[in-house]
Amino acid sequence: MKLKAIKETFHKALDVIYGKEEVSSFFYLLIESYCHFTRLKLALEPEKTISKAEEELLLQALNRLKEQEPIQYIIGETEFYGLPFKVNKNTLIPRPETEELVEWVIASRKKNTPLTILDIGTGTGCIAISLAKNLPNATVYALDVSAKAIEKAKENAALNDVEVEFIEADILKEKSWNLKFSNLKFDIIVSNPPYVRNLEKQEMSTNVLANEPHIALFVEDNNPLQFYSAITTFAIANLKPKGELYFEINEYLGKEMIALLQENNFENIELKQDIFGKDRMLKGIKK
Numbered sequence: 005m006k007l008k009a010i011k012e013t014f015h016k017a018l019d020v021i022y023g024k025e026e027v028s029s030f031f032y033l034l035i036e037s038y039c040h041f042t043r044l045k046l047a048l049e050p051e052k053t054i055s056k057a058e059e060e061l062l063l064q065a066l067n068r069l070k071e072q073e074p075i076q077y078i079i080g081e082t083e084f085y086g087l088p089f090k091v092n093k094n095t096l097i098p099r100p101e102t103e104e105l106v107e108w109v110i111a112s113r114k115k116n117t118p119l120t121i122l123d124i125g126t127g128t129g130c131i132a133i134s135l136a137k138n139l140p141n142a143t144v145y146a147l148d149v150s151a152k153a154i155e156k157a158k159e160n161a162a163l164n165d166v167e168v169e170f171i172e173a174d175i176l177k178e179k180s181w182n183l184k185f186s187n188l189k190f191d192i193i194v195s196n197p198p199y200v201r202n203l204e205k206q207e208m209s210t211n212v213l214a215n216e217p218h219i220a221l222f223v224e225d226n227n228p229l230q231f232y233s234a235i236t237t238f239a240i241a242n243l244k245p246k247g248e249l250y251f252e253i254n255e256y257l258g259k260e261m262i263a264l265l266q267e268n269n270f271e272n273i274e275l276k277q278d279i280f281g282k283d284r285m286l287k288g289i290k291k
C-alpha cells in the first residue's frame with residue numbers, strides 16, 4: 005500500500021480527535037519508527053509503498069491512537085533533555101517541567117566537581133541519566149519501588165551510555181531503605197515523586213488517566229505531602245552537611261512545601277516557577 009494512502013486513512017479517522025497538524029506529526033513519527041522513512045523522504049518519494057507488515061503496524065498504531073493512547077507508549081520512546089528514553093506502561097512519560105528541574109541542578113554545579121547524586125522515584129531514569137550525562141564527575145544512584153520501572157531505566161542508562169546504580173526500595177518504608185543506604189552520603193538528592201491529589205483528577209486529560217501508571221502520579225487528598233515528608237526525613241539522614249535537596253512539586257502546594265523544609269531546618273530555601281509561571285520546583289540546603 006502507498007504511504008500517502010495510509011496517511012489519508014489516518015487523517016480521516018483521527019483529525020476529529022486530535023486536529024490535522026497533530027495527526028500529521030504522529031504519522032511522521034510512526035513512519036520514522038516503523039519504516040525508517042522520514043517526512044522529507046516522503047515529500048521526495050510521494051509514491052512510496054510499504055510492506056504488508058509495516059502497513060499492519062501502522063494500522064495497529066492508528067487503532068491505539070483512536071483509543072487516545074499516548075504516542076510515546078505506541079512508539080515506545082520519547083525525548084528528554086535532548087536524550088532518547090524508552091518508555092512503557094510501567095513508566096511515567098517524562099514531562100518538560102522535569103527538564104527544568106534537571107537544568108536547575110546542572111546550572112548550580114561546577115561541571116567538573118566530583119559529587120554523589122541520588123534520584124528518588126526514577127521511573128524511566130530520565131533525571132538520573134540526564135544528570136549523569138551532563139555532570140561527568142558525578143556518581144549517580146537512582147531508586148524506585150517499581151522493579152519494572154527500574155528494568156526500563158537500566159535499558160535507558162545503557163542506551164545513553166552512562167553508569168547509574170539502580171536501587172529497588174520503598175521510600176515510604178524506612179526499613180526498606182535504611183540498610184541499603186547505611187554507608188552512602190549524598191551531595192544532592194533530587195526527586196519528582198507522586199504528587200497529584202485525587203481531587204485534581206478532573207483537571208487531567210483522559211489519556212493520562214487511562215494510560216499512565218497511577219503509582220507514579222497519585223497521592224491521597226488527606227496526605228498530599230506524604231512522599232515529600234518521607235524524602236525529607238531520608239535527606240536529613242543521608243545528605244552530607246550542606247547537601248542540596250531538589251524537588252519537583254505540585255503547583256498548588258508551594259507554601260506547604262516551603263513550610264516542610266523550614267520545619268526540618270533546611271536553609272536557603274528557594275521556590276522556582278516553571279515556564280508557565282507555576283510554582284514547580286523547590287530547593288533547600290541541609291544545615
Ligand SMILES: C[S@@+](CC[C@H](N)C(=O)[O-])C[C@H]1O[C@@H](n2cnc3c(N)ncnc32)[C@H](O)[C@@H]1O
Nearest residue numbers: 098125126127148149150174175196197198220
Ligand atoms: C512522578 S513519577 C517520576 C518519574 C521520573 N522521575 C520522572 O520525572 O519522569 C514518580 C515515581 O516514583 C515511583 N514511586 C512511587 N511510589 C514509590 C515509593 N513508595 N518508593 C519509591 N518510589 C516510588 C514511581 O514508580 C514513579 O516512577
